[in-house]
Amino acid sequence: MAMVIAMVLALLTVLGRHAPNAVIRWISTAYVEVVRNTPFIVQIFVIYFGLPAIGVKFDPTRAAIVALRLTGLS
Secondary structure: OHHHHHHHHHHHHHHHHOOOOHHHHHHHHHHHHHHHOOOHHHHHHHHHHHHHHHOOOOOHHHHHHHHHHHHHOO
């Protein structure tokens, strides 16, 4: 499931990085750089332990799927 979601979002990110609109290019590039430059374990901790502080809660399986999806885009 994570792989399918990652593939679709990766395609959208690639298209965003080659978009004629500078804002879309900047957002796509910033996203890729942030994901590449943070360790995977930090991403998991932020998703599972940090997001509940703002009201977004995931069970452990869904948190892992979200983390894998985000990492699969870089």
